[in-house]
Amino acid sequence: MHVQNPSAPAHAGSTPRIRLICLACSQQHLDQYRAWAYALSEPVELIAVDIQRQAECAPCDPLQGPSALTRTLAEYLHPYLGEPHAVFGQRLGAHRAFELVQLAEREYPGQTRHLFVSSCDSPEVTEPGASNHAIHVPMTVLYPAGSLPGTLGWHAFVRRELELIELPEPSADPSFLDQRLVRIFNTHLGLLSF
Secondary structure, three states, rough: EEEEEOHHHOOOOOOOOOOEEEEEEEEHHHHHHHHHHOOOOEEEOOOOEEEEOOOOOOOOOOOOOHHHHHHHHHHOOHHHHHHOOOEEEOOOOHHHHHHHHHHHHHOOOOEEEEEEEEEEOOOOOOOHHHHHHHHHOEEEEEEEOHHHHHHHHHHHHHHOOOOEEEEEEEEEEEHHHHHHHHHHHHHHHHHHHO
């Protein structure tokens, strides 16, 4: 596991008001996060976490509790989780992000301010007790066009606000998608930093 803080040194000497912890399950995700670090507004510091070498990013089972990878990840990130932060995961990294927020809520109450997940269906749980494992953190689900039905299941896992945002078509310019995501982060996290 490797943590990178690729933020520009523009905020040297000042403490960020909120950190955005981004979980990467691929080299492409890491490269994407590095680019975002320089585009985020001043109160946001991006922390990129490379989890691709530790274990395969796989769907979570909220009824079984956080995976061993997520528990290790929480221990590794404890200096960041004890301060105001948000978490982002895309594709199957979204499930690790969800589990990380579950753990952070227990260990560091009130410090997780938002969970963002992208391009990932909700965990598949048919048991009515699934909502017992819901988080008490606002959540934004970013989904590709046409995939809304698979994302609606996230509703069972959130006790606070759930926001659904459709992403541009996959054929759209990747830089346009990145700009859209950075604007979403800046809007949500900028408001939380005051």
